[in-house]
Amino acid sequence: MIFANGDTAITCQIEPTEVERLLATYKKDGKLTDSPYITAVQFTNNTVTFHYEPIEVMENENTIEPSTFVTTIVKSVLNRESEVR
Amino acid sequence: MSLIIKKSGLLTILQTVKKTEINKENNEYNGAVDRLSPMLANKLVGNDIDEPTIEMSGQPGVIQFTEPTIFAYSGGEFEGSINDEDIHPNRIYHVDRGDVLSFHESSRGCRIYLAVAGGLAAEASNVLKSGDEVIMRRDYSTLHDEIFHMMSNKRKVGWGIAVYSLVEVYLSDTYHIVKRPDVPDSVYEMLEEKEYEVIHEDNRVNLVLKGQGLEDFDQTGEQPGVLGGVYIKDETPIIALNDFNSQTDLTHIGTIPSYHMHKLGQKRPGSKIKFKTVDIDDAHAEMYGHHLWVNSLFKAIDYKISKELVKEKM
Numbered sequence: 493m494i495f496a497n498g499d500t501a502i503t504c505q506i507e508p509t510e511v512e513r514l515l516a517t518y519k520k521d522g523k524l525t526d527s528p529y530i531t532a533v534q535f536t537n538n539t540v541t542f543h544y545e546p547i548e549v550m551e552n553e554n555t556i557e558p559s560t561f562v563t564t565i566v567k568s569v570l571n572r573e574s575e576v577r
Numbered sequence: 578m579s580l581i582i583k584k585s586g587l588l589t590i591l592q593t594v595k596k597t598e599i600n601k602e603n604n605e606y607n608g609a610v611d612r613l614s615p616m617l618a619n620k621l622v623g624n625d626i627d628e629p630t631i632e633m634s635g636q637p638g639v640i641q642f643t644e645p646t647i648f649a650y651s652g653g654e655f656e657g658s659i660n661d662e663d664i665h666p667n668r669i670y671h672v673d674r675g676d677v678l679s680f681h682e683s684s685r686g687c688r689i690y691l692a693v694a695g696g697l698a699a700e701a702s703n704v705l706k707s708g709d710e711v712i713m714r715r716d717y718s719t720l721h722d723e724i725f726h727m728m729s730n731k732r733k734v735g736w737g738i739a740v741y742s743l744v745e746v747y748l749s750d751t752y753h754i755v756k757r758p759d760v761p762d763s764v765y766e767m768l769e770e771k772e773y774e775v776i777h778e779d780n781r782v783n784l785v786l787k788g789q790g791l792e793d794f795d796q797t798g799e800q801p802g803v804l805g806g807v808y809i810k811d812e813t814p815i816i817a818l819n820d821f822n823s824q825t826d827l828t829h830i831g832t833i834p835s836y837h838m839h840k841l842g843q844k845r846p847g848s849k850i851k852f853k854t855v856d857i858d859d860a861h862a863e864m865y866g867h868h869l870w871v872n873s874l875f876k877a878i879d880y881k882i883s884k885e886l887v888k889e890k891m
Contacts, residue, residue, distance in 0.1 A: 495757045496857035498805050498832030499864050505759075505797060532596075536824040538798035546861055547868050556865075559857045 494566060496559045501534075502566050503541040514540055514569075527565045542566050579700070579710040580631075580640055580693070583677065587635030588780050591703040591711060594619075594627045596804075596819070604703040607819040608804075610634075610781055611688055611842030612835075613746060613871065614652035617738060618692035620878045621649035621669050623720040629698070631691040631711065634780065635845075637680040638705070640691070642672045646713070647694035647724055653686020653843055654740070659732075668737035671728040686747070686843035687778075694721045724882070727889045736881055742874065746867070747840045750849045754807055754831040755860050759796065764830055767791055768852045773814065775848045781820040784841070786813055786850060791830070799824045805833035805841070807852075814852075816841065834860045836867035 497503040515535050518524055524533055524542075529549050534541040542562065549558035582589060593599070594615050596608040606629075609615045615630040631640075637655055649669050650657070657664045657680040659672055666689065672678070680689070696714035705711065717725075728734070750772070756765060773788035790812040800808070801824060806817040808827035816833065818841075831854070833841060844850065855863075 493759060495759075496755055496860075497757070497801065497803055498755050499834040499836070499857065499860045501801075501803055501832070503801055508798070534801050534803075534823055536799035536801050539801050541801040541803065546864060550861070550865060556862065557858055558861055 582705045582709045584639040585707045586638035589638040589705040591699045592632040611839045613839040615690035617651040618649045622694040628696045639679045650689045650691045652689035653683040655680045655683045669734045687845040751851045753855045773850045784816045800829040
């Protein structure tokens with residue numbers, strides 16, 4: 493499940509094993525994506541939360557739906573990790 | 578030379594505007610609870626809007642200046658005094674060595690943010706106790722020099738940001754909450770049905786509310802602790818503030834958008850809160866409107882300062 497966690501975060505509720513894999517990547521690379529819009533990543537045992545600055549996304553990408561834009565980035569992170577698996 | 582904290586008040590802390598990863602002296606810089614007020618105070622004294630300010634909650638402290646200083650404070654309606662002269666929020670003041678700044682009780686709000694021209698830094702802990710000193714960074718720009726010159730023979734300017742300019746962001750008791758898809762509609766219906774009352778704030782951690790009980794429900798695993806997150810504890814909502822845990826076992830039902838966090842940061846026991854659920858696209862439209870409003874306010878401040886500077890030169 494992926495959802496907007498307020499106006500500045502997207503949270504993915506996923507399997508703990510998947511969180512562990514993402515956390516390992518994050519610890520190794522210091523990031524999960526090259527996107528400049530993700531300002532911080534937060535982990536619990538079964539969620540990963542991506543923080544972003546909506547105004548930057550709206551103005552730079554000329555969109556009124558920054559959440560949809562960032563969700564696409566988040567999905568690509570999740571898909572890439574599942575492909576690695 | 579520095580600022581001396583003569584009395585620390587209830588909670589006085591040097592704080593950044595946004596959460597910042599500065600791991601110095603084990604200090605936590607999780608951002609200002611009311612993020613708009615420190616930006617306004619900084620703007621008034623010619624600082625970068627993100628410059629750290631002194632956040633004072635509940636009963637503000639007493640501060641002594643040790644050199645000529647330009648300062649402003651914003652936030653709750655705390656009237657103050659320098660020596661025996663009355664001062665007000667959202668105005669620019671010039672003080673001298675030895676002057677002492679103190680505050681009276683607030684008629685609205687519970688926090689103020691003190692900005693000093695040239696910036697501030699913590700000497701050790703950013704939680705300030707009586708007797709502590711705060712370093713004046715003196716990172717002066719040309720604008721600071723001009724403001725100092727403008728105020729060289731006066732204690733204050735004749736204008737400030739009037740209360741009615743800030744009504745839009747501070748006076749309403751209605752708070753948007755962005756829904757999440759796994760929460761039953763019945764929870765949101767109950768949440769929106771009646772007003773809640775703030776009964777307690779764990780300093781900068783969370784606000785505890787009382788009002789209509791909410792049915793708890795099963796949610797998988799730990800939830801992220803996010804600023805503005807609304808969680809169910811003992812069947813009533815609590816709202817996460819800046820120092821809330823990064824993860825929690827509490828049930829999370831949604832999150833208050835950033836554009837409503839300023840007024841939340843000024844709520845005190847007895848204040849009312851009415852929730853209104855919104856979807857994320859509506860929240861972003863509101864957020865953008867708020868962003869434009871803040872920018873127009875900053876431009877108005879720039880205009881007033883430049884007008885004052887021109888007047889001084891004539």
